[in-house]
Amino acid sequence: MTMTRLKDAVVAGARGLWLTIYALVGSIVLFVFSVLSIAFILLGIGVFTTPLVLTGVRKYANSYRNLAAEWSGVTIPDAYRAFPADLRTGVTGQVERCTLMLKDPATWRDLQWLLVNMTAAPIVAVFAPALMLYMLYGWVLALGVWEPIYNAGGGEWFAFIHVTSQSTANQAALLGTGFFVLGVFVNPSLVRAHFLLARTLLAPTTSMRERELARRVDRLTETRHDAVDNSAAELRRIERDLHDGAQARLVAMGMDLGTIEALIESDPAKAKELLAKARQNSGEALTELRDLVRGIHPPVLAERGLGDAVKALALRLPITTEVDVELTGRAEESVESAAYFAVSESLTNAIKHSGADRIWVDMHHADGMLRIAVTDNGKGGAAIGSGSGLTGVERRLGTFDGVLAVSSPAGGPTMVTMEIPCELS
Structure with a gap:
């Protein structure tokens, strides 16, 4: 029994205890609120409360996805349908949002998971701390606590051992030690099993994957x-x-x-x-x-790659622009061209509309994704579809299955984030 294995088992036991509490409390509260909120739709109140409650459910489920990946290496993909960009506001928008969430199959899978997560799932998780802690009780009995319990009118059961004497108390201590040794070997697997159970319910089904693939094909x-x-x-x-x-x-x-x-x-x-x-x-x-x-196609882009091309572009701008590039190779020529002109358009928008006096460009590649962020310290208020040119950037990236996200609160700053799936040579 190595110290590393022992440490992993103790950590897994602590995580199992946390998951037991987290699963019971979070799942029970959210499941009850969800059922009540959906039932109150008939009274009109649920139209406003259901989107809030279901958003909380999704955040809770996503926290589980993060814990599964971080603690056990279990990947649990999500399949939530995105809301349309032109979703209306006010009462009409609330009704549309509520309807869209209830029509999403992932919502009902979340509710099924909550039901399992407050019943069967905690049982799997609680074994991890129980195997480690139960030994302590066995040794407490063996150290003499069994006798006052027995004299008080009965005898204590330790698992399947009826403790009525010092001999049986010693057997309880020995059995508890066996549970501890078992926990050293199986605790990480128990925590992983807890997350695998969650994945069977939270992960999209084949039909959901097919629908998601169809939506991607349409896009x-x-x-x-x-x-x-x-x-x-x-x-x-x-x-x-x-x-x-x-x-x-x-x-x-x-x-x-x-x-x-x-x-x-x-x-x-x-x-x-x-x-x-x-x-x-x-x-x-x-x-x-x-x-x-x-x-x-800028010559510097063909000769020296995307990073140097964007740096050369920044030097010609009337605003101080810092470019940070972390690329270990080059993407395909078409991807580099699309990324270059997307950055160029974003910089042009910042210069024309933001009122900024400083711009930052960050480019890096990780997990098969080229990620670019263009940030300025201007007045904010930029949005896709507002005539700022970002719609064209979004379509240009969409050709390569890329995405564009804009964060631009009033008063700034504005951050335009682009992601394009690609591999570097």
């Missing part, structure tokens, strides 16, 4: 359509910029060179003037072509 289909439309619009913009910008300057430069050819002998001064103009047009055409190429 990806929608974002793919947006990507095609955006690509077509981008091609039209490039064509227009080439036609009205660089192409027009090159045509003018060609005409000037033809005139220079005719005047070079008869009017050298005029020819020299036209040469200077042609040189100016060529420089401006080159600048426009560089800007156009940078807008399509």
Whole structure:
């Protein structure tokens, strides 16, 4: 019996005791409130209380998910349906929220889990501390406590041993020691079994996974359509910029060179003037072509990667911008391009609308996810769909199954968080 195993068993026993109390108290209270609140919907009161109570249930269930992952390495996914972005406020919004939560199959799985979590689940968890602590009672009996109990009119039972003498009290102490040794080996497994029982009820079923997969397919289909439309619009913009910008300057430069050819002998001064103009047009055409190429795919992005490209972008901004990059490799070219322009649009929004004097960009990759946060110390109030350009960023990320989240309370600060699933080479 190593000290490490003993320590793990004692820790598991303490966790089992906590889970027993946490399961009983939390589950009973939330289950009773949930049932009463749903019943009060018929009276109208439940429409307002049910979303609050069910939100509490979800937070309680999510705390269990966190404990399961932290204490036993048991992953319990959730399958709660997201509320629509255009959910209304006021009484109508409360009715919609209540209806959506009651239609969510995950809500009813939570309630079933609460019922099990206040009956069978605590029994599994309580064995972990019981196996460790029961030995103490056996030794207390063996040290002489059995005798006054027996003289008072009976005898004490220790498990299956009826303690009526010093001999049986010694047997109780020996059995208690055996329980303790058993606990050293099985306590972590008992805590894990408690969480596995929770996972059988909290984790989404196959049908729920299929529905979630269908929703993801629908979302990806929608974002793919947006990507095609955006690509077509981008091609039209490039064509227009080439036609009205660089192409027009090159045509003018060609005409000037033809005139220079005719005047070079008869009017050298005029020819020299036209040469200077042609040189100016060529420089401006080159600048426009560089800007156009940078807008399509910045050269620094292709040559040095996303981190350096964003740092180069930050240097050109009129606001002090700090960029923190922790990337151990490079993502696919299309992912890097989408992330770069999403950051660029977020920075543009911050400069135009936030009134900030400082911006922070944090980029890192973990658990197969590229995470980018753009934070400013401006006035806040940014929101997706408010005409700030964030809707376009969300659609751009959605093409790669990425997500966008915005936290922008009144008075600031504003944090735009982006996540794109990808692997680094």
